[in-house]
Amino acid sequence: MSLAAQPNASSGAPELTDVPVPVASGSPAPALPGSPVPPGHRIYFYSPDEWEVFIAEWATGVATSYRQIKQLGGSGDRGVDVAAFKTDRGLEGAWDCFQAKHYDGSLTLSDAFPEMLKIFYGVVDTYYRLPDRYVFVAPRGCGPTLNRLLSKPTELRKKFLELLDARGAATRQYDEQTLQSIRELAESSSFSIFQSLELNEMLDVHRDTPYYAVRFGTSLPARPPVGETPEAPAPDEASYVKKLVDVYNEQDPASCSDAGSVAAHATYGPHLQRQREAFYSAEALRLYARDSVPDGTFELLQDDVYAGVIDTADANHASGLDRLRAVLTQSGQLDLGAHALISVSKLQDRQGICHQLANAEKLTWVAADE
Incomplete structure (x- = not known):
């Protein structure tokens, strides 16, 4: 997924923009015949555009844990879809990266490797410092091989370096000096930053946003009692x-x-x-x-x-x-x-x-x- 934004015309650098506020539709999600369709299953059939809207809604729930959340767009997004800042220094301070993909199947190592290359290149090219967390976000999650590697950071680093040294298709856009710099950075970095976010975790956050009930056609939360009317008009x-x-x-x-x-x-x-x-x-x-x-x-x-x-x-x-x-x-x-x-x-x-x-x-x- 690539959340759209306008590139910087002068440098081609990615441009930070606010995550768009989702627009109210005015009506609940249409009722589907038969047994209720779980929210996760609905998401499987989203278009990439609808997945973007869901991500924007989810980000409003995540935002409470961060100083600011931005989307990173442009012709070269440097491997970042959503940047969540922990300090006022933005990409120069502590931050988390969320990379969102909406594929028909689970994410594989071949899907993840080019994105990991991009994030290391972004650091080598001084666009940002390495994030504290780099999180893959996909409706169908990660496949078994990628999940296993994400659970074993040392093995993930070893596999990344092997693919880097193999000089496959994903590395061809980088020159040899850049690839060597990426290798040196990867060798000294903890690959525990690379994680995945399961759909059920996303839904747990989304459930506490104002968008959940309308999107999935569930009951609205209980409405509190109306308070006492003041004696004199305000x-x-x-x-x-x-x-x-x-x-x-x-x-x-x-x-x-x-x-x-x-x-x-x-x-x-x-x-x-x-x-x-x-x-x-x-x-x-x-x-x-x-x-x-x-x-x-x-x-x-x-x-x-x-x-x-x-x-x-x-x-x-x-x-x-x-x-x-x-x-x-x-x-x-x-x-x-x-x-x-x-x-x-x-x-x-x-x-x-x-x-x-x-x-x-x-x-x-x-x-x-x-």
């Missing part, structure tokens, strides 16, 4: 609460001039409280989405709620209260089943999203001409 509630006060003021101008007077009103006080509870429920769903599903998933749900209620909001209504009630009723009737968050949402969240939209100046209850 500053970030100002816009939608003001629009609600306008609704109540239209109905009872003498008693509903501001949020405080509305809160004391026998009829509209409880109504305002319910709307604020709905807003906080939607806010709790938004925060839950941040940690449980891909970025943008909640915003896609908001967009569909808006598309589903805006015609109702724009229609003629006898009062702002009638408009508010019609929009909240319409929000509960929308078909939002394609959205990943619906399995953990409730009617109160939909109503709260309407108030979020009002807070963002997308909905208004009392029209200027009413």
Whole structure:
């Protein structure tokens, strides 16, 4: 696999770029007929492009162990797909290298040898220092011979030097002086840096990212209870609460001039409280989405709620209260089943999203001409 990036036009050197943030699809993975397909088996049939997306998702889980994670691209990637930095010095400090391959079969020594050559050449050519770990990442893992050698670093070094001395096809792109320098470096290096990452280990990390449930169609993690609604509106509630006060003021101008007077009103006080509870429920769903599903998933749900209620909001209504009630009723009737968050949402969240939209100046209850 080669994670795409633009090469440095002046030198041809590999260019470090941030690992791309995967994009939310807005809907869960399609259900497959028959018995559930384990995540690992699904990955076997990924295209190289989809494998790249999975790697980007996995990297967000790995990132917590590192200062920074970058992808290394360009015409000569120097044997690095993903570089994980342990210090602020990047490739000049301690780092780990992840080399990802998506082949139909297990990785073999003939697959690994050219990549190992590249990493030693990168050090010889002073592009970076030798990584602390060089990890082969492949859905079907490593074949028995490569696995055995990775488990016996001394034997792996011996085999590497034998292949290097044989001057096979993988060595032909290097001149003799470079190959001798690679040999000297390899002789003095610990081959314990070369490791493999099994797919089940990757899935263990991926399971704790916001992408796992949506990618593999599993249940979303349990949603925590919604906290208590603050007694007084917070500053970030100002816009939608003001629009609600306008609704109540239209109905009872003498008693509903501001949020405080509305809160004391026998009829509209409880109504305002319910709307604020709905807003906080939607806010709790938004925060839950941040940690449980891909970025943008909640915003896609908001967009569909808006598309589903805006015609109702724009229609003629006898009062702002009638408009508010019609929009909240319409929000509960929308078909939002394609959205990943619906399995953990409730009617109160939909109503709260309407108030979020009002807070963002997308909905208004009392029209200027009413």
